[in-house]
Ligand SMILES: *[C@@H]1O[C@H](CO)[C@@H](O)[C@H](O)[C@H]1NC(C)=O
């Protein structure tokens with residue numbers, strides 16, 4: 171009997187010490203969602219190898235270096251029990267940009283439930299469990315400054331609760347479309363807010379359905395105004411995508427920032443409309459304040475966000491429908507001399523030397539052209555053109571096909587905003603006939 175017991179102990183200690191095993195995210199199904207799940211939190215720790223997770227529990231694995239920067243990823247509500255589609259890519263992206271510990275907070279048991287309020291009811295408890303682990307990490311030499319939490323949807327509020335438990339001394343929290351339902355209208359201690367960490371950045375991509383509308387961080391990014399994202403289905407006939415596409419876009423935008431194919435630049439502004447009307451394109455050009463960039467590197471803007479009182483900034487920008495999502499901004503300055511006021515829309519197309527073209531329709535609201543008054547329109551292009559060889563313009567007054575009106579242009583100037591080092595392009599003396607494309611070769615201004 172004793173011999174048997176010793177063998178058991180040996181086998182036990184060998185397997186727990188070495189812990190060669192790789193663990194994966196809890197896989198559940200729709201059946202679990204219907205039956206409901208009770209809360210269980212597993213911490214999946216990724217160190218050098220993003221393909222293999224260890225379970226982080228007390229006592230910590232000897233290979234775990236608690237003094238390193240540590241990033242927690244906290245998912246949200248899981249109506250079907252599946253693993254979040256973006257999870258692997260996010261872990262991989264984070265471990266590649268920096269030598270850090272990445273901890274996936276797997277609370278799939280607890281988040282998986284057809285009843286959203288049951289899942290959201292677990293958020294405070296998840297935060298308490300995380301605090302226990304972080305307390306142990308602090309005892310092992312970690313510092314709150316080096317702790318970063320990325321929370322998606324409900325996960326954003328969990329991160330906020332953890333931050334609150336440490337009086338806002340956590341290094342950083344990023345909220346990716348923080349959950350709106352059951353959190354909107356709640357006081358700051360019952361949701362994520364800017365006092366929960368030294369720096370809180372938030373991306374709002376679905377403010378009319380699953381996301382949170384009001385600003386929550388030191389900087390709040392509103393892609394495409396925060397409501398509907400390009401490329402996402404607009405109707406219920408889009409199926410499941412209709413419900414999650416806008417919401418998930420916040421994560422895909424963040425992922426894109428890790429790849430660094432292009433910087434997603436945002437413009438501090440009071441409203442999306444003011445951004446569209448070109449009223450907020452002042453950062454970046456005086457060199458005093460750069461424009462904030464969305465995503466992983468948003469904390470480079472921390473100092474500038476702290477200059478405001480309270481330290482809260484909203485930033486707006488547009489994106490394309492696919493990664494890397496960047497939009498290229500130009501100002502189109504136009505001086506006209508029509509006797510009567512003309513109201514209408516401008517579509518502008520740029521062509522490079524290889525014949526590639528990119529087009530911007532400035533149609534969110536009609537522009538008003540008055541004699542001898544300069545109008546500056548913000549044009550947003552889905553691609554950048556290396557060297558502008560040709561420009562074409564269309565003027566239209568509405569959803570009509572006639573050619574009733576003319577727009578008499580004294581001069582037009584194209585000013586690159588995203589790449590201000592590029593040359594400005596001009597053209598003098600031009601008459602646009604309504605709904606007719608007018609092409610020309612610009613000259614340097
Ligand atoms: C732990 O990480 C810190 C910070 O990156 C580093 O300076 C230290 O050498 C690491 N310790 C070990 C034992 O690898």
Ligand SMILES: *[C@@H]1O[C@H](CO)[C@@H](O)[C@H](O)[C@H]1NC(C)=O
Nearest residue numbers: 469470471472473474475476
């Ligand atoms: C932010 O401010 C701190 C303290 O004033 C300064 O040390 C640091 O270099 C600044 N960082 C940036 C990115 O400007």
Ligand SMILES: *[C@@H]1O[C@H](CO)[C@@H](O)[C@H](O)[C@H]1NC(C)=O
Nearest residue numbers: 522524525526553554555556
């Ligand atoms: C222009 O077109 C060529 C060929 O179609 C393509 O390879 C290139 O990436 C394009 N350039 C830009 C800036 O989009």
